Amino acid sequence: MRYHRWFTPWVLVIPALAWLLVFNLWPSINTVILSFTNARPIGGGYFVGLKNFETLLHDEQLRWALLNSVIYMVVCLPFLTVLPLLLAVLVEKKLPGITFFRTAFYTPVVASAVVVALIWQWILDDRGLVNGMAEKLGFISGPLPFLSDQWLLLLSAISLTIWKGLGYYMIIYLAALGNVGRELHEAAAVDGAGPLRRFVHITIPGVRGTMILISILISVSALRVFSELFILSGGKGGPGGRDNSVVMLIQQYSQGFEGNLGYASALSIVLFFVTVVPMLVLARLNRRGAEA
Amino acid sequence: MSVVTDPARPAVVEAPGKPPARRRGSFGFNTVSPREKVVRYLLLAFVLLITIGPFLWQLSTSLKGSGEDIYTRIPRLLPSQPTFSHYKEVTDTIPVLDYARNSLVVAVLVVGGNVIGASLAGFAISRLQFRGRRIVLGLFLATLVLPGEVTIISQYVTVREFGLANTLVGVALPGMIGALNVLLMYNAFRALPLEVDQAAIVDGANAWQRFVYVALPSVRGTISVIAIFAFIGAWDDFLWPLIVLTDPNKYTLTVGLQYLSGTFSNNPRLIAAGTMIAFIPIVIVFATLQRFFFKGVEEGAVKG
Incomplete structure (x- = not known):
């Protein structure tokens, strides 16, 4: 039995549905269409067949970008699955002032990636805090080129991403920890299990599902990295453009007279397939774990 | 509550006021050593x-x-x-305050659009019966696997077709109703007991009245989380405004900051002042609203 006129739900749903169709579904289809054209940022363009995809195969910058993305993901994954969980355990107990600490730990998440990248750019500068202190303490004789060496720049961006992500995943774990039965912890404590054993045998299995979800989020966002690398490299993508990410390449092709939205769309399709892989792998892992 | 205890080692019952005897190395749950x-x-x-x-x-x-x-x-x-002279110098050389106003315009549009659009749709999908409901829900779910960056180029093409390239409305528009927010509202409304709706129906409330007077007041936590995240997301966004905006007068703060860092690359004090102008407002917004945010987290509004 219905208690409303047939069109009422549609009136409520239509704005959101219209947005979904115009700004999500249609662009997904249009990305595929555009990838077969040489559309320009200002308009125009015509069908060029598979030319963009042929260019992809020989694009050296794309090869570097894909390598960087994989390194980004592989380094971020262990740090960002483990450290935020430890933080969540640390701020879980309601000590006096804990709200202050939770809020403070979340601050890097709230700040724009552009803001934090500019802050780190200054800290990692040749004459910045890190190099200055390291030289003072005698660890190094000259400044380390954090922002101009291909690999150090990538590593700097990765550390920035990890630092900025700590609070975000901490909050997700914190919500999950609330669902881990307190009785289990109490029972284990009574049976003589120390904090470490309880962490390994109760906390970790209790947040297993969240951990897999978080791994997916970390992998996908590592593959989508843009602002950190863009700002730290001054928008240039490092020496010889070898510190680009796939999204940085997409952005570069989206602008100016040299811009090519067709090729940018082909790159977007590459990005889509790259991000789908970790999702499928981890979703499979999740299913197998649930059956076991 | 069922606590499994080892008969050889009975559970320590904590007497109020008296610190319980505890073995070294383990810690309690209600008290902290x-x-x-x-x-x-x-x-x-x-x-x-x-x-x-x-x-x-x-x-x-x-x-x-x-x-x-x-x-x-x-x-x-x-x-x-x-x-404070560097702050003055930055605002004198580059229209940072205009950038801040532009960011605010975009953020307000995005927050308003999401709060209204997502709660309307979330309510309809979770509380009203209609043909095609499951398909609509499926469509919203399907877009979650698609990273926004994948469609950003064709989104730009769409915005350009609307004649909104290089405008603030063009920056705000695509993010004004997020699929994830619709799903969060759907989840929040679904958690309300059906009996409340039935009682309201018996009292003669129509769908709109049930939405405004019964459902909405119960999901304030989720709405505040959506509003906070929408604001932060719009204020901090960089890639999308960088693609849409070409005219320096229309820059939002993040794009403007990047422009500023290129201009003042030899004076870290000025860049620092610029970053603080972008950072301090968002920290104030978050610090004042963090109460609602953490409450929303406890209600389960944040699940990634």
Whole structure:
């Protein structure tokens, strides 16, 4: 039995549905269409067949970008699955002032990636805090080129991403920890299990599902990295453009007279397939774990 | 509550007022031993230094006088010649306040659109029966696997077709009703007991009245989380405004900052002042609203 006129739900749903169709579904289809054209940022363009995809195969910058993305993901994954969980355990107990600490730990998440990248750019500068202190303490004789060496720049961006992500995943774990039965912890404590054993045998299995979800989020966002690398490299993508990410390449092709939205769309399709892989792998892992 | 206890070691029942005897190494659940407290606060202070330290360093740099050596080997956190002159210089050279206003316009549009659009749709999908409901829900779910960057180019093409390239409305428009927010509202409304709706129907309430007077007041936590995230997301966004905006007068703060850092690359004090202008408002917004945010987290509004 219905208690409303047939069109009422549609009136409520239509704005959101219209947005979904115009700004999500249609662009997904249009990305595929555009990838077969040489559309320009200002308009125009015509069908060029598979030319963009042929260019992809020989694009050296794309090869570097894909390598960087994989390194980004592989380094971020262990740090960002483990450290935020430890933080969540640390701020879980309601000590006096804990709200202050939770809020403070979340601050890097709230700040724009552009803001934090500019802050780190200054800290990692040749004459910045890190190099200055390291030289003072005698660890190094000259400044380390954090922002101009291909690999150090990538590593700097990765550390920035990890630092900025700590609070975000901490909050997700914190919500999950609330669902881990307190009785289990109490029972284990009574049976003589120390904090470490309880962490390994109760906390970790209790947040297993969240951990897999978080791994997916970390992998996908590592593959989508843009602002950190863009700002730290001054928008240039490092020496010889070898510190680009796939999204940085997409952005570069989206602008100016040299811009090519067709090729940018082909790159977007590459990005889509790259991000789908970790999702499928981890979703499979999740299913197998649930059956076991 | 069922607590499994080993008969050989009965559970310690904590007497109020008297600290319970406890074996070394394990910690209690309602009380915290002094030693554990010290360790916990030390660790908290250490993490605090790591997370907040860089911001304080930047704030300090922005306040250091032009005559002060900011490159010393021994870092000084407190400026010896504190001054606000760099803030003045930044706002004089580059229209940072206009950028801030542009960011605010975009953020307000995005927050308004999401709060209204997502709650309307979330309510309809979770509380009203209609043909095609499952398909609609499936469509919203399907878009979650698609990273926004994948469609950003064709989104730009769509916005350009609307004649909104290089406008603030063009920046705000695509994000005004997020699929994830619709699903969050759907989840929040679904958690309300059906009996409440039935009682309202018996009392003669129509769908709109049930939405406004019954459902909405119960999901305030989720709405505030959506509003906070929408605001932060719009204020901090960089890639999309960078693609849409070409005219420096229309830049939002993040794009403007990037422009500023290129202009003043030889004076870290000025860049620091610029970053603080972008950072401080969002921190104030978050610090005032964090109560609602953490309450929303406890209600389960944040699940990634």
